[in-house]
Amino acid sequence: MIExxxxxxxxxxxxxxxxxxxxxxxxxxxxxVTFQRPFKFRLLLKQIRxxxxxxxLVIALTGAFTGMVLALQLYYTLRKxxxxxxxxxxxxxxxxxxxxxxLSALMVTGRAGSxxxxxxxxxxxxxxxxxxxxxxxxxxRYLIVPNILAALITFPLLTSIFDVIGIFGGYIxxxxxLGLSEGTYFSQIDAFVDMxxxxxxxxxxxxxxxxxxxxxxxxxxxxxxxxxxVSKATTEAVVLSSVLILIWDYFVGSLFM
Amino acid sequence: MIEIRDISKxxxxxxxxxxxxxxxxxxxxxxxxxxxxxxxxxxxxHLIGLLRPDSGTIxxxxxxxxxxxxxQLQRIREQFGVLFQGGALFDSLTVFENxxxxxxxxxxxxxxxxxxxxxEALSDVGLSDIEHKYPAEISGGMxxxxxxxxxxxxxxxxxxxxxxxxxxxxxxxxxxxxxIADTHRKYGFTGVIISHEIPEIFDIADRVALLYxxxxxxxxxxxxxxxxxxxxxxxxxxxGEDL
Numbered sequence: 001m002i003e004x005x006x007x008x009x010x011x012x013x014x015x016x017x018x019x020x021x022x023x024x025x026x027x028x029x030x031x032x033v034t035f036q037r038p039f040k041f042r043l044l045l046k047q048i049r050x051x052x053x054x055x056x057l058v059i060a061l062t063g064a065f066t067g068m069v070l071a072l073q074l075y076y077t078l079r080k081x082x083x084x085x086x087x088x089x090x091x092x093x094x095x096x097x098x099x100x101x102x103l104s105a106l107m108v109t110g111r112a113g114s115x116x117x118x119x120x121x122x123x124x125x126x127x128x129x130x131x132x133x134x135x136x137x138x139x140x141r142y143l144i145v146p147n148i149l150a151a152l153i154t155f156p157l158l159t160s161i162f163d164v165i166g167i168f169g170g171y172i173x174x175x176x177x178l179g180l181s182e183g184t185y186f187s188q189i190d191a192f193v194d195m196x197x198x199x200x201x202x203x204x205x206x207x208x209x210x211x212x213x214x215x216x217x218x219x220x221x222x223x224x225x226x227x228x229x230v231s232k233a234t235t236e237a238v239v240l241s242s243v244l245i246l247i248w249d250y251f252v253g254s255l256f257m
Numbered sequence: 258m259i260e261i262r263d264i265s266k267x268x269x270x271x272x273x274x275x276x277x278x279x280x281x282x283x284x285x286x287x288x289x290x291x292x293x294x295x296x297x298x299x300x301x302x303h304l305i306g307l308l309r310p311d312s313g314t315i316x317x318x319x320x321x322x323x324x325x326x327x328x329q330l331q332r333i334r335e336q337f338g339v340l341f342q343g344g345a346l347f348d349s350l351t352v353f354e355n356x357x358x359x360x361x362x363x364x365x366x367x368x369x370x371x372x373x374x375x376x377e378a379l380s381d382v383g384l385s386d387i388e389h390k391y392p393a394e395i396s397g398g399m400x401x402x403x404x405x406x407x408x409x410x411x412x413x414x415x416x417x418x419x420x421x422x423x424x425x426x427x428x429x430x431x432x433x434x435x436x437i438a439d440t441h442r443k444y445g446f447t448g449v450i451i452s453h454e455i456p457e458i459f460d461i462a463d464r465v466a467l468l469y470x471x472x473x474x475x476x477x478x479x480x481x482x483x484x485x486x487x488x489x490x491x492x493x494x495x496x497g498e499d500l
Contacts, residue, residue: 122348131345134305135359135411136334 026218030144040146047150051112051213055158058107063162066099067091067169075178088185089192091170092163096193096201100163101155102249105208108151108158109241113216116147117237120220121230129221144221148213155209156202163201200256207252208245215241258283259304259415259447264313265471266299273299274310275471286441286448288458290493291468297451298342300468301419304449305337306330317415335363338413338446342420344404346392352379352403353388359411378406381443382436398429402436409440418450422457430454434461455494459483467493 074090120143123129132139167189174180219237223229259281266274273296281287291297302308303315306322315322317333325333338359346355356375360366366374379385382402392400401421408416418437422430434454438461441448452458459465459479466476467490474489475482482490 126343126348127341127345128347130302130307131339131341131347133307134334134337134339134417135363136331137362 022222023214023218026144026221027214030140030148030214030217033138033140034145034149036138036141040141043142043146044149047146048154050116051108051147051150052154052157055108055111055154056161058111059104059158059162060165062103062107063095063100063165064169066103066162067095067166067171068173070094070099070166071170071173071178075174075180084180085184086188086192087174087180088167088170088187088189091174092167092189092193093197095163095166095170096197098201098249098253100159100166101201101204101208102245104159104162104205105155105212105245106242108155109212109216109238109245113212113241114234114238116213117216117220117223117234118230120217121223121233124221124223125226125229139221144217147217148210151209151213152206153209155212156205159201159205200252203256204249204252207248211244211248212241215244258316258318259449260314260316261304262314262316264303264310264315266296266303266308266310272471274303277313277468277472279466279473279476281447281449283447284445285463286437286450286461288450288452288462288465289468290452290455290458290465292493293453295468296471297468298419301417301449301451304415304417305334305339335411336414338408338411338416340401340404340408340416340418340421342423344392344400346400346404346407348392350391351388352384352390352392352395355392355403356407356410359407363411374410375406378410379403381409381440382406383432398425398432401425401429401433405433405436405440409444409446412444413446415447415449418448418452420451420453422452422454430457434458437461456483469493 070091071087074094075084075087078084078087078090120129123143129139129143132142171182171185174185175182216237219233219240223233259279261277261279261281264274264277265272277300279287289297289300299308303310304317304322306325309323313323317336320329320333322330322333346352347358350358353372353375354361356378357371360374361371375388376385379388382405384399384402384406387395387399387403392403395403405421421437422433425433434457437448437450440446441461450458450462456479459482462479464476464478465482467474467482469489475485475487477485483494485491
């Protein structure tokens, strides 16, 4: 019984190590072909649209309501200490350093990451990736690199949009509903939010972009057989991306405290 | 010439190819037949390096594709055109873009020359006026024809056909076979066809090989095949269930 359990754990450990190695090689392959000419600008633009402009609505909605909820909850807490004047910077710092990058990344994972894994997975099972290879073309240049580059470009932009909309969502609740003065809200943000905070948020967004595009491309590229394989790859892509985002967020957060 | 020597391939405990050897002469059409799930498509994927055998060699004009890497492997692959079982057309591209893809990505032909080649390739397979359509908007038979046009547009020396007529009605089946024979006459490529269509495949193949239990059981011309005394061949041709 004990031997069986240890064997099972060993097999599980080996599988994890193998997957990690395979994912690392996948990323190295992608980086290796990133600088090969000719560059695929049209594909890159298409993927920027896919990750970026098509995610705008969900980012705007999530950003606005996150800012509004933060305003309500933080106002309630700060009032207990008589510090309502600090509501603006509390909302802004929470959004810029933490919630903006994390929630944007989770939203884009749900909207674009899952679609990316499914699309590449379908290309795998319908032999479209084999077709590229048989034409002596590198599928990484067509399917993987444009997605990783597009995510690196769009994630910081989407995060910035999320932050700005979130701060204005907080403004609506704080100023229009709760009666905080407009000057206090914005002047305190100006006083407490440093460039360093913004930089940390953007670093996070950049790394989340890499995580989501890498994991989702990898899962789609290595999908199993049939519709079930694609469905499993898509689910795994979203779950693994989301978990890695939260884990990585903790490490980056502790690094920049 | 394609020289396959003693290749074996296993997936886990399942041995799919078991010491398969076969020689395909330049310019001939070799049909590989065998029962479903018998490893025919696996065999075909080895020829272009999509799968690597556990042992054995596959020489394409004297170069072993099993050990070839990087630029050498790419140069070997450039000699191939492949018609995949489901067509493998790119969903996001139009018929024109699909057919043009191999030459627009691998050559420096002008847009006008590419357009001419696409029109010619589509006309070779009996299609016109569908250039602007997407694969989802055309029938299964048309998809196969478009895929054939794409496989042939770069004028490959070797064309692999993975069950080119599966799922088609008898009329479309004969039409696709006729197209393969016509384009073979026109371009003179070496062809390897994986097929279940017996006896129809005998009309276009120069030689036929029966893949059985991971190796080639018998190889010969269609007439030699039909008159074969080999019990496995006879059972296969008559649809015996004892295989």
